[in-house]
Amino acid sequence: MAYEGKGVWCVGEVRHGDLSPSLFELITAGRIIADARSETLTAVLIGKGVAAKADEVAARGADKILVLEHDALDQLVDEAHTGALTAAAGTEKPRTLLFSASVYGRSVAPRVAVALGGAVASDASALTVTDGKLTLERSAFGSAVISTVAVNAADGPEVVTTAPMAFERSGTSETKAEVTQAAVDPASWTQNTEFVSFSADESKEIDLGGAEKIVSGGRGLGNADNFSLIRDLAKSLGAAVGASRAVVDSGWIPYKHQVGLTGRQVRPRLYVACGISGQIQHLAGMKSSDVIVAINTDADCPMMKLATYSVKGDLTQIIPAIVSEIDKVRGSSNGS
Amino acid sequence: MGIHIAVCIKRTPSSTSVAIDESGQIQTAGLPHGINPFDEYAIEEALRIKEKLEGSKVTIISAGAPESEDVVKAALALGADEGVVVTDPAFDGSDTMVTSLILSKTVEKLGDVKLILFGKQTNDGESGHMTALVGARLGRPSISAVRKVTDIDADSITVQRLMDDGADTLKLNLPAVVGVTKEINEPRLPSLKGKMRAKKAAIPKWGAGDIGVDAAVVGKDASPTGVVKMEPVPARTAGTAITGETPEELAKNLVEKLKETKFI
Numbered sequence: 001m002a003y004e005g006k007g008v009w010c011v012g013e014v015r016h017g018d019l020s021p022s023l024f025e026l027i028t029a030g031r032i033i034a035d036a037r038s039e040t041l042t043a044v045l046i047g048k049g050v051a052a053k054a055d056e057v058a059a060r061g062a063d064k065i066l067v068l069e070h071d072a073l074d075q076l077v078d079e080a081h082t083g084a085l086t087a088a089a090g091t092e093k094p095r096t097l098l099f100s101a102s103v104y105g106r107s108v109a110p111r112v113a114v115a116l117g118g119a120v121a122s123d124a125s126a127l128t129v130t131d132g133k134l135t136l137e138r139s140a141f142g143s144a145v146i147s148t149v150a151v152n153a154a155d156g157p158e159v160v161t162t163a164p165m166a167f168e169r170s171g172t173s174e175t176k177a178e179v180t181q182a183a184v185d186p187a188s189w190t191q192n193t194e195f196v197s198f199s200a201d202e203s204k205e206i207d208l209g210g211a212e213k214i215v216s217g218g219r220g221l222g223n224a225d226n227f228s229l230i231r232d233l234a235k236s237l238g239a240a241v242g243a244s245r246a247v248v249d250s251g252w253i254p255y256k257h258q259v260g261l262t263g264r265q266v267r268p269r270l271y272v273a274c275g276i277s278g279q280i281q282h283l284a285g286m287k288s289s290d291v292i293v294a295i296n297t298d299a300d301c302p303m304m305k306l307a308t309y310s311v312k313g314d315l316t317q318i319i320p321a322i323v324s325e326i327d328k329v330r331g332s333s334n335g336s
Numbered sequence: 337m338g339i340h341i342a343v344c345i346k347r348t349p350s351s352t353s354v355a356i357d358e359s360g361q362i363q364t365a366g367l368p369h370g371i372n373p374f375d376e377y378a379i380e381e382a383l384r385i386k387e388k389l390e391g392s393k394v395t396i397i398s399a400g401a402p403e404s405e406d407v408v409k410a411a412l413a414l415g416a417d418e419g420v421v422v423t424d425p426a427f428d429g430s431d432t433m434v435t436s437l438i439l440s441k442t443v444e445k446l447g448d449v450k451l452i453l454f455g456k457q458t459n460d461g462e463s464g465h466m467t468a469l470v471g472a473r474l475g476r477p478s479i480s481a482v483r484k485v486t487d488i489d490a491d492s493i494t495v496q497r498l499m500d501d502g503a504d505t506l507k508l509n510l511p512a513v514v515g516v517t518k519e520i521n522e523p524r525l526p527s528l529k530g531k532m533r534a535k536k537a538a539i540p541k542w543g544a545g546d547i548g549v550d551a552a553v554v555g556k557d558a559s560p561t562g563v564v565k566m567e568p569v570p571a572r573t574a575g576t577a578i579t580g581e582t583p584e585e586l587a588k589n590l591v592e593k594l595k596e597t598k599f600i
Contacts (some may be wrong), residue, residue, distance in 0.1 A: 015501055076504060078468065079477055101464075103481045103499055110465040113433065114472035119560030120433055122463040135564065140462055141354050148564040155598065192477040192509040196494065200502040207500040213599065237535075237599065254517040255483075256498060261459065262373070262518050270599050287572060291597055293590065299577070308575040309593050311586050321587035326600055329591055 003156050005095035007042060008034045010062065011085065014047045015076075016198070019056055021210060022100035024169035027061045029127055029162050030098050031170070034063075036129035039095065042066050043177065044088075046081060048074035054179045061170040062177045066092070072182035075195040076104060082111040083189025083296070088182040089116055095156055096134070101161035102209060111157050119158025121149050125166040125288075134158055142261050142284035164209045165267040166288075177318045201256075206240035208259065213270040215261055216242030216286075217252075220275020220296055221315055224252040229319040230274060236323045242266070242286075244276045260285035275315050278303030305323070337490045337508065338391025339450040341382045342443055343416065344470070345375040345398050347407040348460045360565030364460075374455030377516050380523040382453050383415045384513045385488055393417045393445060399427065399438050405539045412534035413526035420446075424543035429556025432461070436469035438554060441547040443474065450510040451493065456517050458482070467515030477508045480515040 010026035012019060023043060034041040035167035043062035045053050051067045058065065068084045085108065089097065093128040097112060101123045113120035117143035125146075134151040151158045208214060215237060217230035225248070229250040234241045241254070259266055261281040271289035276282060278294075278301055286292070287306065294307035295318055311318060349367045357363050371379075379396070386392040396411040397420035408419035422442050426449050430438065452474075457464035464480065479497055486505065487494040494507045500519060503512025508514075526534075544551050556562060562590040578593070580586035594600045 015499070018501075039392050076499075077420055077506070078471075078479060078578070082472070093467060103497070106464045107468050107478070107480050110432075110436075110468035110479070111472040113514055114469060119431075120465060120469070121561050122432075122465055139569065140566075141349075141460055144354060144569060145356065145566050146569055149561050150564050153560050153563050190475070192512070193479070194507045196505040196507055198502055200485035202473045255517070270594075270597075287569075291599070292572075292575075293594075298547075305574055306572040309590060311578045311590055313583060313586055318586055320591060321583040324388070325584075325587040325591040329595065329600060 002154055005157050007039045007092070008096040008098065009042050009044050009066070009089070009094040010098045011044045011046065013100060013102065014045065014050050014051070014053060017049070019053045020100065020102070021116070021169055022102065022164060023057065024060055025165065025167040026098045026100060026162060027170040028126065028167040031061060032127045032136060033096055034128055037132060042094070044068065044085070046073055046084060051181070055175065057178070058176045059172050059174070061144040061173045064180045065177045067179060067181045068184050070186065072186045073184065074200065076107070077191065077193045077195050078107045078111060079189055079191045079193055080186065080283065081108050082115060083186070083191070084184045085112050087185070089157065091182070096158045096160065099159070099161045101163055101241050103163040109308045113156070113159035117151035117185040118159050119151050120159045121151055122161045123163045124160050125163045129139040136160060138163070139288070142280065143265070143287060144284070163267065170211045176185045199254060208240050208242055208257065208264045208266050211240035211266065211268050213237050213239035214242045214259070214266060214268045215239045215272040215274065216244065216276060217247060217274050218244035218276030219246045220277070221247070224250070226316060227252050229315060232323050233272065233274070233319050236326045237270070237272070239270070239272070246283050273303050273307070274319065276303050278306070338389050338393065339490055340446070340448045341385060341392060341394045341451045341453065342446060342449045343375070343378050343382045343394060343396050343411070343453045344439055344466065345379065345396060345407055345455070346372045346458050347400050347404040348372040348458055356566050356568055360567065361370060362566050369403070369406070371410055372455060372456055372458045374459065374518065376455070376523040377518050377520050378453040378455045379411050379414055379416065380521045381485065383515050383524070384521065385451070385485065389488065389490070395419060395449070396569070397422060397439065397442050399423070399435060399442070402541065408539050409534040409537065410526070412537050413530040414524060415530055419537070419539050420538055421541045422547065423541055426544050426551040427554050429562070430554055431559035431561045432463050432465050432469060433561070434554050434559045436466060436473050438547065438549060439466070440470050440473035441549050442542065443470070445542070445547050450490070453511045454513070454515040456515055464515070465511050471508060471513035472511065474511065476511050476513060478513040478515070479506060480507060482514050482516045484520040489550070503586060
């Protein structure tokens, strides 16, 4: 029997009391679909204590907010979040569910799609609705290729993850979304996973995935001690810290900072590559950044060739000079 | 007590310098192919678990073209016990949703598999969805982005998952599906003995009928998503070289640009 769903759900991610701003990217993406089909857009908040987040979301462009609240949803247990979303979607019958292509989205979205007999597509960087049919663009083959994918979900909803930072975050709207609660019953799903513990990252650094600005360091820094230069510049710019595979493999910085095909794929507004020559695997992870700054001694390396602004020179001299110039500029603008 | 571990691997182009033909389809014929690099960590982790839980068996599953035999043999050379290529013209054009059906039916046919391992993603399609899709298909727990197996026995596996704000530790009852990151281990190289054994090994090929899948529910037409076209990403055009005689001048001129673009 054909599935007749209506409406777009944007599934928000709340981790330890913090709402990920990726929900506002989903709302922008979701509006494209909802407006083209004249359907409503619902922001879904799922977890424990998430009803308190409704105020943050109410005036950000969603028509409705649906709250799935339960102690069993406190942590990310894939089966629990899938179970609660599947039950709610089974009742409400949305035509589209959007998730961010984070660990959360990659874990939950496919399970929801299977449970509801729908379609699943990942990493959308653009969405189009033509005659009611959804197509999306996504990058593949190490960002060498853009694929256009048609979604034809006949027996269930369209489940799509969007590439982090591919859509602008929705601004504030005049109207406030109405909030409703959905029933959550842990007896409705089978759970073979037990949450044991969470160990927080002590560093409190800005996460790469949602970062507006990233400063990355590579082999050109010369040694592990010089990585402090990257942290200095990142701090000065309010940026997240990234790294090339070479320096992660050398143990200068943990894996979670690695940008590239085998690390994180990022799309910041500003990417500053320091001493990174630009191997194809690294470029695959960052070349969609809006503005790229490259600092390198080799003016002919691939990163310098594709950078928006390239600076030829010695990192150990140039980075401190940039940091002090930023201080100077900020100081004078504060004084005036 | 040992367990039966299945590792799902894919044969993919080793280079991303792919060509696209006039009809918008990607041409990978003639390119060097190998094990999807992310899958090497899954194979390695399976071998480490096998070494820990005596009496365990590692079976490699590769769905795709008949040539996938090459990557199954490469995994046998590393120390996997057995392997199977799942291939059928009826599978052509299957999307991730349908591929997950093919893989889960293959796992079911193997019968006694307790742990199914995947790499983080493939280097061609890059969805990273297969772990969760196969978990859901099998009605079993799944977990992605695993950077460490902290404990395993015949009934359960405890793993650490890398999240944006730290690490979650979860315990999954077996059978379970686990997707691993490259942080989890350092893959070994094949031994000469392993290579010899792999060379001689006969790799069975299973088609739709062998895994009990109706040809009507697989392939391009049965897939709820499909690639309409592919285009090369336009190259970034060369930007501006910042000029200056001294580090201070270079810094000043760069910061000027960053101010213009409102980053400072």
